[in-house]
Amino acid sequence: MAGLAPGRWSHRFASLGPAFYTELRPTPLPAPYLVGSSPALARELGLDEAWAESDDALQAFTGNRLLPGMRPLASVYSGHQFGQWAGQLGDGRAILLGELPSEQGPQEIQLKGAGLTPYSRMGDGRAVLRSSIREFLCSEAMHALGIPTSRALCVTGSDAPVRREEIETAAVVTRVAPSFIRFGHFEHFSHSGRHDALKQLADFVIDQFYPGCRIADGNPYANLLEAVSARTAAMVAQWQAVGFCHGVMNTDNMSVLGLTIDYGPFQFLDAFNPAHICNHSDTSGRYAYHRQPNIAHWNLFCLGQALLPLMDDQQQALDALEPYKAVFPAALQQRMGAKLGLATVQDGDAELVDQLMQLMARDAVDFTIFWRRLSHAVAGFAEPLADQTAARLAIEPVRDLFLQREAFDAWALHWRGRLQSQPGFDPAETQARMLATNPQTVLRNHLGEIAIQHARQGDFSALRRLQTALEQPYTALPGHEDLADFPPDWAAHIEISCSS
Structure with a gap:
């Protein structure tokens, strides 16, 4: 059990007491096998790489065997699902084993x-x-992109049948995060009138993760709401900048630490469509890509309502939510500016971005490929603005993505002028920064589908190959060019729903 000695386990969440969870053992699965693992995360957790791929690890991370020091439990929470109060929910299939140092x-x-x-x-x-x-x-892809997220140590599979729309086979993901506490945990105790437990939970979160909220002036629980709002705003700005659609932003799927959690019907955009709905179950489009920022704010309002019993009055909660309206647009503008190679924020930059987004939406331009090609185009901007020859050649691969090319030409000339107006503009340095901001490879739906189809046949090589590219998303890896290409026509017909 290298790296998993009993004394390494801790159980901070369990210290809250039985009102917050039920202790129980996982249910074993027959004949488990390893599907995939993250050696990098294993190292961060101090796990011996050989042990992490041993039968002991396989049995433990499938739930077939408890190791000394583990204390399994499932937590209770409530939440709003698709905008409606759903009442008590909880960990319906997730079991917390405890904590490991990292x-x-x-x-x-x-x-x-x-x-x-x-x-x-x-x-x-x-x-x-x-x-x-x-x-x-x-x-693991989101982590490599620098977006706050839960991690995944490994996936194990079993031939045990599971009924969804059709009969599928079972699997277990070993998820890792500093905490899986959600907005819904607070909603649960607030809506049930258990305000002592609500305060206990809020104090726990402050003491463990937001100690500055108690030191700062004002009500510590209002300070907590403001801090969670700021983290959430920054996270959603990163989603929007990379074209990520979560798909099911219920309050029970929102992390109090501002992490991306509960990956279900997610998608990275292919053709840019602001109104894209990635979740086939989302018939009203509540969680469409362009609605994510407002939904995050709505969810924070629900968290604020849950924390009201711990505050002086309603206005205190509203004031704590107000910074979201400034933090999110500022964070998004900074990230979009970085994607354009802009070193500073100037008047007119927002309009430059908005005009580009409209052009991309109008022509359904591939989101990831556009930004990557734009990064390469900067290399041709060494000549003065009046000299168009090299710039025209450099921008041609980007221009080819558009149907209405004259409109794009006008935008590109404006963008080039904005870049070259920056003091000390260096095309090579700007290109390097843009290539480190605009990924080469993201987890498109069709790439995941190919890995899944191979895995169903017992072949995990496609998964490992894709994982290698996703762990280095800003690098053009030789031999992996196909993973950064346009999606095939059949990708548009992939349907991802809440069923899992």
Whole structure:
């Protein structure tokens, strides 16, 4: 058990007491096998790489065997789902084993798909191979992109049947995060009138993750709401900048630490469509790409309502939410400016971005390929603005993405002038910064689907190859060029829903 000695486990969440969870054992799965793993995360957790791929690890991370020091439990929470109060929810298929130390502090280790819990409602407590591979890959991909996220240590599979729209096979994802506490945890105790437990939870979160909220002036719980709002705003700005659609932003899927959690019907945009709906179950388009910033604010308002019993009055909560309206647009503008190679923010930059987004939407331009090609085009901007020859050649691959090319030409000339107006503008340095901001490879739906289809046949080579590219998203890896190409026509017909 190298790296998993009993004394390494801690259980901060369990210290809250039984009102917050139910202790239970995972339900075993027959004949488990390793689907994929993250050696980098194993190292961060101090796990011996050989042990992490051993049968002991396989059995432990499938839920078949408890190791000394583990204390498994499922937590209770409530929440709003698709805008409606859903009442009590909870970890219906996720079981927390405890915490392990890491370079970034204690990390909770949670098994998703580990069997029935008291909060499974009508579910079976299981996850399927399809969705587990998607969560594993996207967790590690988002981390490599620099976006706050839960991580995934490994995926294990079993031939045990699981019924969804059709019969599939079972899998378990070992998820890792400093905490899986959600907005819904606070809603649960607030809506049930258990304000002592609500205060206990809020104090726990402040003491463990936001100690500055108690030191700062004012009500510490209002300070907590403001801090969570700022982290959430920054996270959603990163989503929008990279073209990520979460798909199911219910309050029980929102992290109090501003992490991306609960990967289900997510998608990275192919053709740019601001109104794109990635979740086939989202018939009203509530969680469309362009609505994500407002939905995040709505969810924060729900968190504010839940924390009201701990504040002086309603205005205090409203004041704590107000900074979101400034933090999000500022964070998004900074990130979009960086994608354009702008070293500073100037008047007119917002209009430059808005005009570009309109052009991209009008011609359904591939989001990731556009930004990558734009990064390369900067190399041709060494000559003065009046000299168009080199610039025209450099921008041609970007121009080819548009149908209405004269409109793009006008925008590109404006953008080039803005770049060259920057003091000390250096095309090579600007290109390097843009290439480190605009990824080469993201987890497109069709790439995940190919890895899943191979894995269903027992072949995990496509998964490992894709994982390698996703762990280095800003690098053009030789032999992986196809992973950064346009999606095939059949990709537009992939349907991802809440079923997993």
